[in-house]
Amino acid sequence: ARRELERSPNSQIGIVVRGLASLRIVVERIFDEVLHPEVDFTRSDASRAFHVSVGAPMNESPLVVAALLVLALHRGMPLADAGMLLRSPFLRLDPALGASVDTALRRDGVTDVSLDAHVNGRHFEPLARAFQVLPALQRPSQWSATFSHLLKVAGWPGNRTLSHAEHQTMERWNELLSEFARLDLVIQTMDYDEALSRLRRLAA
Numbered sequence: 001a002r003r004e005l006e007r008s009p010n011s012q013i014g015i016v017v018r019g020l021a022s023l024r025i026v027v028e029r030i031f032d033e034v035l036h037p038e039v040d041f042t043r044s045d046a047s048r049a050f051h052v053s054v055g056a057p058m059n060e061s062p063l064v065v066a067a068l069l070v071l072a073l074h075r076g077m078p079l080a081d082a083g084m085l086l087r088s089p090f091l092r093l094d095p096a097l098g099a100s101v102d103t104a105l106r107r108d109g110v111t112d113v114s115l116d117a118h119v120n121g122r123h124f125e126p127l128a129r130a131f132q133v134l135p136a137l138q139r140p141s142q143w144s145a146t147f148s149h150l151l152k153v154a155g156w157p158g159n160r161t162l163s164h165a166e167h168q169t170m171e172r173w174n175e176l177l178s179e180f181a182r183l184d185l186v187i188q189t190m191d192y193d194e195a196l197s198r199l200r201r202l203a204a
Contacts, residue, residue, distance in 0.1 A: 002034050005049065021054050028052055058176065059203040063157055063169045066090040068203065070154045071147060071196055073115045073124075074131045079105055082113035092155030093123050127154045134192055140183035143195040148177060176202055 001013050017027055032039070035049045058064045069077065069085040077085075082105065085091070086098035105113060115128050130153045138146065151157075162170065180199055190198075 005035070020052070021057070024052055024054055057204050058169070058172060059200065061169045063090055063166050064173060064203055067151055067156055067173065068200060070127070070151055070156055073127065074134070074192060076112055076114040079111055079113055089160060090156055090158040092159050097123070123155070137189040137191055138195070139189055140187055140195065141181035143190070143192070144177045144181040147199065
């Protein structure tokens with residue numbers, strides 16, 4: 001990269017680093033040493049010749065967090081996760097109702113929340129029924145369609161108008177489901193838990 005810049009100072013060079021999020025500090029130090037060996041950035045306001053761009057994993061987006069929590073309701077979850085979901089703006093659920101259910105669960109000392117036992121109210125009944133008729137095994141492409149259906153039944157991504165960034169996340173989520181469906185090439189069938197686990201890993 002340095003040789004390229006010396007030959008063509010106005011050029012823009014892109015470098016892809018696998019696992020950049022966990023290597024950012026090391027990458028910045030190496031690029032400082034190679035591109036700016038004479039500059040002490042701790043004592044200077046000089047600009048760098050490079051920029052490190054690290055996007056956040058999809059599973060850290062509130063929109064995707066809500067989607068994955070909905071899909072995890074099938075097996076139940078800790079109260080903290082359930083409370084986050086009940087108060088999420090990404091479900092067509094009255095915020096006051098969600099907050100009251102969360103408060104009631106905490107008051108009753110519930111620690112692990114089950115869809116059937118604890119939050120099977122009017123809003124979640126269609127989702128509970130959809131979970132009850134899940135096939136035991138499906139191909140990845142079938143699970144991809146199932147995930148979309150379950151989220152739609154749950155009212156995800158909600159009624160409010162999504163922001164530009166949230167729209168972009170939605171587009172990336174749909175691409176992720178398409179990527180998941182292409183696992184048909186290497187996987188015959190799997191159960192729900194394995195499918196959801198693989199989807200989580202892709203989102204991360």
